[in-house]
Amino acid sequence: MRTSEKNLNPSLKKEIENILTQTISDLRDLNETKVFLEDFFNKSELEAFTKRLAIAYWLKKGRSYNNIKDNLKVSSATIATVQSMMDKPGFKLALKKMEAEEWANQWAERIKKFIK
Numbered sequence: 001m002r003t004s005e006k007n008l009n010p011s012l013k014k015e016i017e018n019i020l021t022q023t024i025s026d027l028r029d030l031n032e033t034k035v036f037l038e039d040f041f042n043k044s045e046l047e048a049f050t051k052r053l054a055i056a057y058w059l060k061k062g063r064s065y066n067n068i069k070d071n072l073k074v075s076s077a078t079i080a081t082v083q084s085m086m087d088k089p090g091f092k093l094a095l096k097k098m099e100a101e102e103w104a105n106q107w108a109e110r111i112k113k114f115i116k
Contacts, residue, residue, distance in 0.1 A: 053094060055082040060095050 008016070027033045037046055051072050058068050065079050085091055 051078075052082055053098075055079055056086055056091055056095060057098055059083055059086065060099075 024033075024036070027036055041049065051074055054072055055068055055074065055078065058071075059079070059082065065076055068074065068079055069076060086095075
């Protein structure tokens with residue numbers, strides 16, 4: 001049995017999860033976060049994570065399953081799984097932050113055009 005399949009002591013698990021959460025929280029900027037993610041996760045883990053986020057974003061934007069499948073090279077089952085998770089607080093928070101960033105970028109572009 002691989003180590004990842006063995007159950008951790010619940011209090012140790014909570015402590016380790018808190019350390020990971022604090023580590024991520026302490027990252028100062030996009031560059032530090034990118035370096036951390038690329039080094040901490042293997043290529044397939046990071047791809048799965050980013051695809052999951054992209055699926056949620058595109059579902060929220062109203063894209064069809066077929067469009068998401070074709071663009072992200074994922075199955076309908078994966079899309080359905082993400083869709084079922086979109087009411088969770090973490091997904092809602094991530095989507096809210098992404099929408100705020102998108103809004104800020106749109107206004108920044110408008111302001112640049114106005115200033116020129």
